[in-house]
Amino acid sequence: xxxxxxxxxxxxxxxxxxxxxxxxxxxxxxxxxxxxxxxxxxxxxxxxxxxxxxxxxxxxxxxxxxxxxxxxxxxxxxxxxxxxxxxxxxxxxxxxxxxxxxxxxxxxxxxxxxxxxxxxxxxxxxxxxxxxxxxxxxxxxxxxxxxxxxxxxxxxxxxxxxxxxxxxxxxxxxxxxxxxxxxxxxxxxxxxxxxxxxxxxxxxx
Amino acid sequence: xxxxxxxxxxxxxxxxxxxxxxxxxxxxxxxxxxxxxxxxxxxxxxxxxxxxxxxxxxxxxxxxxxxxxxxxxxxxxxxxxxxxxxxxxxxxxxxxxxxxxxxxxxxxxxxxxxxxxxxxxxxxxxxxxxxxxxxxxxxxxxxxxxxxxxxxxxxxxxxxxxxxxxxxxxxxxxxxxxxxxxxxxxxxxxxxxxxxxxxxxxxxxxxxxxxxxxxxxxxxxxxxxxxxxxxxxxxxxxxxxxxxx
Numbered sequence: 090x091x092x093x094x095x096x097x098x099x100x101x102x103x104x105x106x107x108x109x110x111x112x113x114x115x116x117x118x119x120x121x122x123x124x125x126x127x128x129x130x131x132x133x134x135x136x137x138x139x140x141x142x143x144x145x146x147x148x149x150x151x152x153x154x155x156x157x158x159x160x161x162x163x164x165x166x167x168x169x170x171x172x173x174x175x176x177x178x179x180x181x182x183x184x185x186x187x188x189x190x191x192x193x194x195x196x197x198x199x200x201x202x203x204x205x206x207x208x209x210x211x212x213x214x215x216x217x218x219x220x221x222x223x224x225x226x227x228x229x230x231x232x233x234x235x236x237x238x239x240x241x242x243x244x245x246x247x248x249x250x251x252x253x254x255x256x257x258x259x260x261x262x263x264x265x266x267x268x269x270x271x272x273x274x275x276x277x278x279x280x281x282x283x284x285x286x287x288x289x290x291x292x293x294x
Numbered sequence: 295x296x297x298x299x300x301x302x303x304x305x306x307x308x309x310x311x312x313x314x315x316x317x318x319x320x321x322x323x324x325x326x327x328x329x330x331x332x333x334x335x336x337x338x339x340x341x342x343x344x345x346x347x348x349x350x351x352x353x354x355x356x357x358x359x360x361x362x363x364x365x366x367x368x369x370x371x372x373x374x375x376x377x378x379x380x381x382x383x384x385x386x387x388x389x390x391x392x393x394x395x396x397x398x399x400x401x402x403x404x405x406x407x408x409x410x411x412x413x414x415x416x417x418x419x420x421x422x423x424x425x426x427x428x429x430x431x432x433x434x435x436x437x438x439x440x441x442x443x444x445x446x447x448x449x450x451x452x453x454x455x456x457x458x459x460x461x462x463x464x465x466x467x468x469x470x471x472x473x474x475x476x477x478x479x480x481x482x483x484x485x486x487x488x489x490x491x492x493x494x495x496x497x498x499x500x501x502x503x504x505x506x507x508x509x510x511x512x513x514x515x516x517x518x519x520x521x522x523x524x525x526x527x528x529x530x531x532x533x534x535x536x537x538x539x
Contacts, residue, residue: 156345160329163346164339170358171365178369178415182407189396192389193468195497202469205459207417207452212473220480228477236445238428239438247431247536259428293466294414 188293200279201291209273210266216281234262341526343534350535355430359423363451364522366416370454373409374511381461383507385500388463413455420451432536440528443521450518457510460503471506472498 157163191197204212214227242255249256278284278291308314309321323332330344349355380399381391395402424444427433433441460471475498478488494501529535 155348157348157351158326158329159333159342159344159346160323160339162351163342166351166353166358167361170353170361174362174365175369178408178412181411182404185407185411186403187407187410188466189392189462190465193385193463193465195468197465199465199469202473204470204474205456206414207455208474211477215477220477221482225477225481232445232449235424235448236442239433239435239441242433245434247434249429252431263425293470294410 201277201281203273203277203291203293206270206274206292206294209277210270212281213269213273213277231262231266234258343530347534347537349538355538356535357422357426359419359426363416363419363423366412366419367518367522369412370409370416371515373405373412376405377409378511383461383503385463385503388461388503392462392464413458417451417455420448424448427536430536430538434536436532437528437536440525440532443525443528447518447521447525450514450521454510454514454518457506457514460498460506461510463503468498471502475502 203209211227238255238259241258242252244252244255246252274292275286275290276283278289284291319335320328320331323329333339333342333344377395380395380402382388392406395406397403427441427444456471456474459474460467475489475492478492479485481488490496492502492505493499494505
């Protein structure tokens, strides 16, 4: 309970303590007492302002804001990460060549024509569905579905167990996309036929 | 570190010179006050707030995925600018230019490799960043629209990567874009118009290469940069990055 101490209740003309018989009067002595001058022990009035549940009392007590200075803490983290990524890119670029095949030729169709890897899930879908459905509807529905996530999930909770519906929805998009992209990348060969990765890899980055 | 070389008269003379003081308005920040001022007074650093939440600087909270994506964008801008000096978007010259970049330009092959690997990595980190943000429920109010901007940035990342894919004008590029752009021919009603709009002609050719080049080097990067500014601005306005679950 939150109890406001009102040392001089009579001075406050707007206070609801105007009805003294209904306001709880607390004093060390026995029985109600009339309000006395401010600061005199045993004459204070109290009134109930709000009833606060135990759980929220815990949150009130928690320190509200734990912060650190951007310089040096955040900048150091950013610098370390930038250096790590740079090192990764330098090593990769020194040792792994970007692919370059023969010059483009519209009259020479390769054995297998694949889109960039992030569209291979889409290309895989094309082999299942009518092209209008797969080609034209999937991308807007996929991106639109992602964009709508905050508007579908209106629960105020952040923990996964408290927002299972959106979790399932999002995971279907992610894992579904991952699986068909994986199949399109490593399990499809000439003529978009099924090829096990150990029988031949048809994948370009 | 902070007062390095103070005892050295030459370094002290440099640090007390008019030129040095005009460049660095304050000494190396060592106190809370000067560190706060350093962030506020620098146009690049002031993208950050002066103070950040303690959990926000933990590597394992964000895995730095958004920051890495932004860093890769900067890397791609620099390496892409380098490549532009040696590349002409013409069907008769583009392929030879790529070969020349690899064979006779100093660090040409290295920079082209870096541009390509950074691009693939960026698609990956943007996706992972989205998954991280979802996991922490960071799209919750008041951050709903920033999530939408993030989805647009994901789309633009794919568009940037896809438009760049054609530029080497080799068989991989040509047929990947052929497959990718064939989707446009299945649009209901406006199939022919959509296809013509994307290809700049009835089939992949000079018009397509020029169109993809312009989209890749200026149109998509510009839109992406603008949306990134809004994305970062909104993070600040919404009280920094979201709290832990």
